[in-house]
Amino acid sequence: MLAILENQTPIVKFLGALVIAVGSVLVANYILFLILRRISKKSPLIPDGSVNRHCRGVVRMILLLIAVRFIVPFLETLGVDEKYVETLLHIIGLLLIGSVSWFVIRLTDVLEDVIVSLFDVDARDNLRARKIHTQLRVLRRIVIVIVGILALGTMLMTFGKIRQLGTTILASAGIVGIVVGMAAQRTIGTFIAGLQIAFTQPIRVDDVVIVENEWGRIEEITLTYVVVRIWDLRRLIVPITYFIEKPFQNWTRTTADILGSVFLYVDYMVPVEAIREELQRILDKSQHWDRKVCVLQVTNTSEHTIELRALMSAADASTAWTLRCEVREKLVSFIQEKYPDALPRVRAELEKVQD
Numbered sequence: 001m002l003a004i005l006e007n008q009t010p011i012v013k014f015l016g017a018l019v020i021a022v023g024s025v026l027v028a029n030y031i032l033f034l035i036l037r038r039i040s041k042k043s044p045l046i047p048d049g050s051v052n053r054h055c056r057g058v059v060r061m062i063l064l065l066i067a068v069r070f071i072v073p074f075l076e077t078l079g080v081d082e083k084y085v086e087t088l089l090h091i092i093g094l095l096l097i098g099s100v101s102w103f104v105i106r107l108t109d110v111l112e113d114v115i116v117s118l119f120d121v122d123a124r125d126n127l128r129a130r131k132i133h134t135q136l137r138v139l140r141r142i143v144i145v146i147v148g149i150l151a152l153g154t155m156l157m158t159f160g161k162i163r164q165l166g167t168t169i170l171a172s173a174g175i176v177g178i179v180v181g182m183a184a185q186r187t188i189g190t191f192i193a194g195l196q197i198a199f200t201q202p203i204r205v206d207d208v209v210i211v212e213n214e215w216g217r218i219e220e221i222t223l224t225y226v227v228v229r230i231w232d233l234r235r236l237i238v239p240i241t242y243f244i245e246k247p248f249q250n251w252t253r254t255t256a257d258i259l260g261s262v263f264l265y266v267d268y269m270v271p272v273e274a275i276r277e278e279l280q281r282i283l284d285k286s287q288h289w290d291r292k293v294c295v296l297q298v299t300n301t302s303e304h305t306i307e308l309r310a311l312m313s314a315a316d317a318s319t320a321w322t323l324r325c326e327v328r329e330k331l332v333s334f335i336q337e338k339y340p341d342a343l344p345r346v347r348a349e350l351e352k353v354q355d
Contacts, residue, residue: 021067029060050113054106058099065096094155101151108140130204130252134221137205138198141223193241194223203243203250208258208317210249211238215317251317259293260320262310262328266335270306270342272298275331279310282330288323290315305344 036051069092072085115136119129203209203226207218211228214236220227226243228236242248251258264275276296283289293313300307310327314320335342 021071025063025067029063050110054109058103058106062099065092097151097154101147104147105144108143130206131201134201134204135198137221138194190224190241193244196244208251257315258317258320259313260324262324264308265305265344267342267345268306278334282327283312286326288314288319
C-alpha cells in the first residue's frame with residue numbers, strides 16, 4: 001500500500017496516510033479492548049466490562065490524536081503555510097493534554113468499580129466497606145481537582161506569551177500566596193477538613209448519626225459538604241467542617257450493632273419476673289433480635305408507678321427501632337391481658353364525714 005502511495009500526488013499521499021493512520025488506530029483500539037475484555041472476564045478483581053465502558057472512548061481519542069499529530073506535518077508538502085501547521089499542531093496538543101487528563105479521571109471510575117465489587121456496602125457487616133468507600137469518594141474528588149488544575153496549567157504553558165509571564169508570576173508568588181491564602185481561608189479549611197474526614201473517618205458512608213437532633217444515615221461525602229438522609233427521607237446538608245468542629249453522635253463508629261430500650265410505667269403490683277419471662281419469649285420469636293442482650297430492670301420509681309426498662313440488642317439502628325416497637329406493643333398487650341390490675345392507677349382513700 002505504501003508503494004502505491006509513492007506514485008500519487010502529495011494530496012493523495014496525505015489523505016491516504018491519514019486514512020491508513022486512522023484505520024490502524026481503530027483496529028488497534030478494537031483489538032486492545034477485546035483483549036482487556038477477555039482479561040477482565042477471567043480476573044476476579046476487575047468487573048466485567050468496566051475498563052471497556054469507562055476507557056474505550058477516551059483511549060480511542062488519544063490514539064487518534066497521536067496518529068493525526070504525526071500526519072499533520074506533511075501538510076507543508078502541500079504548500080500549507082507553516083504557521084497554520086503549527087497552529088493545528090498546537091490545537092492537537094491541547095486536545096491531547098485534555099484527553100490524557102480525562103483518561104486519568106476515567107481510571108478512577110474503574111478503581112471505583114473494583115472497590116464496589118470487592119467491598120459491598122449493602123452487606124450486614126459493612127464497617128470495612130464503608131471505610132473504603134468513604135476514602136475512595138473523597139480521594140476521587142481530590143484527584144479530579146488536581147488533574148484538572150494540572151491540565152489547565154499545562155495547556156496555558158503551551159502559549160508563548162503566558163510562558164514569558166512565568167518569571168514575573170513566580171517572583172510575586174509569595175505576596176499573591178499570602179493574599180489568596182487570607183481570602184480563601186475558609187475554602188482551604190474546608191478542603192483540609194475533607195482530607196481529615198477521609199483519613200481519620202469520624203464519619204463514613206452509611207454511618208448512622210444524630211446531627212442537629214435529627215436521626216439519619218450518611219448518604220454522600222464531598223470535599224465541602226455532607227448529605228445526611230433523615231429517617232423520613234429528607235436530606236440534611238451539613239458543611240463538612242461541622243463534623244470536625246462540633247460534637248455529634250455516630251451510632252456505627254466501630255460496629256453496626258446497637259442496644260435498644262423500651263420503658264414501661266406500671267403499678268407497684270406488677271409481677272416483674274413474669275414480665276421478664278415474657279420479654280425473653282417475645283425476643284426468642286422475633287427475627288429482629290440478634291440474641292445478644294435481653295434485660296428487664298426496674299430503673300425508677302415514683303409515687304404512682306414504677307419504671308421498667310427492657311434492654312435488647314439488634315444488628316443495626318433500623319432493626320433496633322423495629323424491634324423496640326415490636327417489644328413495646330407486645331409487652332403492653334401482655335400486661336393488659338394477663339395483669340390488668342398492674343396498669344397505672346391513681347389510688348384514693350374515702351373517709352366518712354362526721355355529721
